[in-house]
Each structure stands twice: as structure tokens, then as C-alpha cells.
Amino acid sequence: MGVLGRCSVRMLLLLVTSIVAGALGQGSDVACNAGLDLEESVAQELASAIGKLKKDGVLTKDFMWGTATAAYQVEGGWNEGGRVPSHWDTFTHTSEAEGRGKIKNNDNGDVACDFYHKYADDIKLMKSLNFTHFRYSIAWPRVMNGSEKNEEGIKFYRDLTKALVDAGIEPVVTLYHWDLPSTLDWRNETVVDAFGKYADLMFWELKDVKYWLTFNEIWVFCKLGYHWGTHAPGVVSDTGHLMCGHNVLKSHAKAYSIWKEFYADQRPDAKIGITLNSEWRAPLDASNPGDVALVETEMDSQLGWFAEPIFGNGDYPESLKAQYGDDMPVFTTEEKAAVKGSADFFGLNHYTSLYVDSTKEYGLHETSFRNGVSIGPKAASKWLYVVPWGFSRLLRYIKARWNPSEIIVTENGTSDEESEDTDILINDQSRIGYYQDYLSEMAKAMMDGVPVIGYFAWSLLDNFEWADGYDKRFGLTYIDFKDPERPRTVKKSAEYLGSLIPTVKAMMGTCKASSTTAGFSYAMTNETTKTEAAK
Ligand SMILES: *[C@@H]1O[C@H](CO)[C@@H](O)[C@H](O)[C@H]1NC(C)=O
Ligand SMILES: *[C@@H]1O[C@H](CO)[C@@H](O)[C@H](O)[C@H]1NC(C)=O
Ligand SMILES: *[C@@H]1O[C@H](CO)[C@@H](O)[C@H](O)[C@H]1NC(C)=O
Ligand SMILES: *[C@@H]1O[C@H](CO)[C@@H](O)[C@H](O)[C@H]1NC(C)=O
Ligand SMILES: CC(=O)N[C@H]1CO[C@H](CO)[C@@H](O)[C@@H]1O
Secondary structure (H helix, E strand, O other): OOHHHHHHHHHHHHHHHHHHHHHOOOHHHOOOOOOOOHHHHHHHHHHHHHHHHHHOOOOOOOOEEEEEOOHHHHOOOOOOOOOOOEHHHHHHHOOOOOOHHHOHHHOOOOOOOOHHHHHHHHHHHHHHOOOOEEEEEOOHHHHEEOOEEOHHHHHHHHHHHHHHHHOOOEEEEEEEOOOOEOOOOOOOOHHHHHHHHHHHHHHHHOOOOOEEEEEEOHHHHHHHHHOOOOOOOOOOOOOHHHHHHHHHHHHHHHHHHHHHHHHOOOOOOOEEEEEEEOOEEEEOOOOOHHHHHHHHHHHHHHHHHHHHHHHOOOOOOHHHHHHHHHHOOOOOHHHHHHHOOOOOOEEEEOOOEEEEOOOOOOOOOEEOEEOOEEOOOEOOOOOOEOOHHHHHHHHHHHHHHHOOOOEEEEEOOOOEEOOOOHHHHHOOHHHHHHHHHHHHHHHHHHHOOOOEEEEEEEOOOOOOOHHHOOOEEOOOEEEOOOOOOOOEEEOHHHHHHHHHHHHHHHHOOOOOOOOOOOOOOHHHOOHHHOOOOOO
């Protein structure tokens, strides 16, 4: 189907041209993007952007190309090897009325992708797809039961980490991707010390890990778990999410200080950060100052809530304090000092964008539609519209507001609806389009100096998609969840990324980097500069 076939022939010609040009010392004379098809031009944009960041000394190692997963979404083995229940087990095992009914088809993660038993094959798969990095999370209830450590669970992560390193794949480890031991509660401050002990244990045990993430998407698990109650532990409350967020920030700062005090000196090439999720927001009407001002407020309510304390001034944004008044938790002076600057890099998960409409009341401010037209084509998940231009806006915004020294895109991807027609799911052309368009926008932001040092596709495997159960498929690999063996079938999008990675590498240095040096401004918050690559 042409996609890969056509590419390889043209790629070969291009490579020969560039090798010859390189040998003649005129590598930069190859006209960037001229005569290239979309796939090649995306690869060339990325090669130029990576080359620029290398030249500027921002990118000191090779660019990180990875896929991402999370323990509860893929592992299964929920009661094996001494693992105790997490609040997701409790939530998915209760009666329909209490929790299970909130999950599509009453699904659960008991078996999931059976990654617990199949990880060795999955590492071979990543290797064949040319990924250099793998992001996975540790299930806290697998490695600790109460305050004791569980050797068998720890051994699983030691073995997994070693198998990756042996295969030449760099591990990137998230400590918390939503599976809290069921005896703990994020609203209760006792969780802070418990998290510190857990983090310390894992730092000690997994000595080969160079990239640590404390938390994944605080906004999602606090808001959905303790405000709307659609995720575990299913708490519906006006202020639960605020307490949750507060204790998570303190737990994060605690883990960071343990790392700095006991590990950082011995492991100078290792880093620790956090992953925050954010949509981009554009004013519904760019000529309405109310809409333009609302962009910042709404960004504060999702990204600024956590990014401002960690990457900014150590405290919550003023707009949040104004909105919540006395309900907003307050940091002590010492806590502020501990939270401020507590990350070596900025992890970002991004999927989609929204409009904000200041003429609507609070709670109805955000919309995916302007005059009845959606902000982009809809994916399967009800919240996910495909808006590539929002990605570069968001990256530029993060640089302009917090200026982190390094950004790692720790998740990005799109979903397909479950279907009986597996051919459609495997021949996933729309996912290829999503990756091409989003990567092209990322490259543009990088050319403008946004320090992106790595990109992780969500996800390696179709998996347990939380409240959507197995109904929404985000994987580069198709899994038949009705088959007890959980067989994997590589999708077209996996082949696309697998061929893109070496193509980008081969194109490095074939083209002169030309920066457009555009910074961020709210004037850019609409789609007028939509890329020519986007279809
Ligand atoms: C916790 O794990 C340890 C080590 O595997 C085991 O000895 C202990 O009995 C476990 N405790 C509980 C409460 O399961
Ligand atoms: C907080 O957790 C501790 C330890 O589990 C418990 O003793 C205490 O009752 C909890 N506090 C609240 C308010 O739930
Ligand atoms: C991975 O890279 C190798 C070497 O460049 C290439 O031969 C192979 O086709 C790539 N894999 C995929 C899935 O494209
Ligand atoms: C988008 O922004 C440009 C420049 O700021 C402005 O001229 C244009 O009217 C805006 N378009 C929409 C649809 O908001
Ligand atoms: C805010 C957001 O987009 N969150 C999504 C991140 O991606 C995962 C994929 O597993 C979704 O579950 C989240 O809803």
C-alpha cells in the first residue's frame, strides 16, 4: 500500500543523494523538503529540528524515541507474586452500583495485555520497531504490601529493567500511574511519607534507570478520582481534588529531595522529573479579549495548577486561589521551597485542543466546536479531536512561561473504536496521519528553540483504557482481548514509526537548519497558521 514501499525507493534515492552531497562537503545544499512526499518531509523536519537542538547544545544525547505504557493498563497478574490490591482493583471488582458500573462493559485490568508474562516478547517487538526507549510504570501494590517490601514484585521490575537494558532499550520509569495501594487515600496527608518510602525503595532497587518520573497526569487522577468520581476511587466531592493535588505535590517534592540527597551524586547521568497533561486552548473568538484572557485562566486550572508550583514560583497560580478561596490548600514557606524547582525536566502528555468561550458560565467554558464546526476531526474517545496545530502552540507556551531546560513528550496518540473488523483496526491510516501531523508541529516548535529531547507514542499496545475499558484502542499493536493468549499484531502505524526513526537518523545533517525564531504569543492562538502538512 504504497506507504512504505514508495517511501523506501524514494528514501534510497534521497540517501544516495545526501551521502554523495555529504561526501562532497555540501550536505547543507540539499533543499529541505523540496520534492519530498509527506512522510519524507516529516522526517526531514524532524531531522532538521533535532540537528538544530544538537547544534545549540540543548540536546546532549541522541533524541529519545519511545513508546509508553502503564502498569495497570497492561500488566495483568493482579494477584500474582504477592501483589496486593490497588484502588483500581477495588473499583473494578465492586458491585456495578459502587464502581464497576462506571467502567465500560464492566471491564477490569485483571489480565489486561498479560504484559506480566509476555514482556520479553514485547521487548523484541519494540526492538524490531527501532524504538530506543521504553516508558513503563511500577505498580506500587506489587512492590510493597503495607509498609513491607515484596521481593517477588521487586524482582519483576528488576528483570524487566535488565531485559530492556540488555536489548539496548533505555528504561524510563514512572513511579505512579494511578494504581494506589487500596489502603491509602490521596486526600490523607499520611500518603506523603508512604510515597517517599516507596520512591526511595525503587531508586535503590533500579540502579540502571536514567529517567525517573514521579507522577503521571496529576490533573486526571485527582480530578476524575476525587471530584467527578469517574475513576478510582470514585469520590464525588467539591474539594477532594484540591487535597489530592496538594498531597501529590508534596509527595513529588519529597521523592525529589530523597533523590537529590541520596542518589543524585552517585548517578550523575540520571534525571528525575514529572509528567503533566494538558490540552491546548484557543479563544473561541480571537477578537474577544474575554476569550483571550480566559485561555490563561483555563490553562492554570489544568497545567498551571501543578506546573506553576514546580517550574514557576513554588505556589499555585493566583487565578486558582481566587477561584477556590479558602478551599485552596496553602503551602508553608518550607513546602514552597521544596516544591519549587523540583524537576530536572518537564514531562508532557498531550492529545488534543479546545476552544474557550467567556460568554458561557463556569463549567461550560470549554468547547470543541465553533459555529457548529469541530476544532478537528474526532477520534474514538469522546474528548479527543485531532488538532496538530495545538501541539506546537502548547510547546511554545510552556517554553515562554516556564522555560524548562528539557521537555520530554511522554505521551501522544489517538484512539480507534473497538470493531469486529480487525483489518480496519490494523490498517490504521488515521493514526499514521495523526503521528505525521503532530510530529511535524513538534518539529516546528523545536526549530523555534523549544527544547524537546524525546517523544513517546501512547501506546505500544492496545490496553485497558480506564473508564473506557477495552473499548478504545490507542495501541501501535492490536491485541485480541477475547483470546486468552492475548496475541499481538503490529499495526501499520507501528511500521510507520519504525521506519521513520532510522529515516530521521539518516537525514540528520543533510539539510541546513533554518530557524523561524517565532516565540509564543496569544495572537497565535488560532489555526490561521495551520501547517501545510495537516490534511
Ligand atoms: C508482604 O510481603 C512479604 C515478603 O514477600 C511477606 O513476608 C509478608 O507476609 C507480606 N505481608 C502481607 C501483609 O501480605
Ligand atoms: C489518614 O490515614 C491514617 C493512616 O492510614 C488513618 O489513621 C487516619 O484515620 C486517616 N485520616 C483520615 C481523615 O481519614
Ligand atoms: C528498523 O530499522 C532498520 C534499519 O534501519 C530497518 O531495516 C527496518 O526496516 C526498520 N523497521 C521498521 C519496522 O521499519
Ligand atoms: C486568528 O488570528 C488572526 C491573527 O491574530 C486574526 O486576524 C484572525 O481573525 C483570527 N481568526 C479567527 C477565526 O479567530
Ligand atoms: C487529559 C488526557 O488527555 N488524558 C488522557 C491521556 O491518555 C490516556 C490514555 O490512556 C487517557 O486515558 C487519558 O484520558
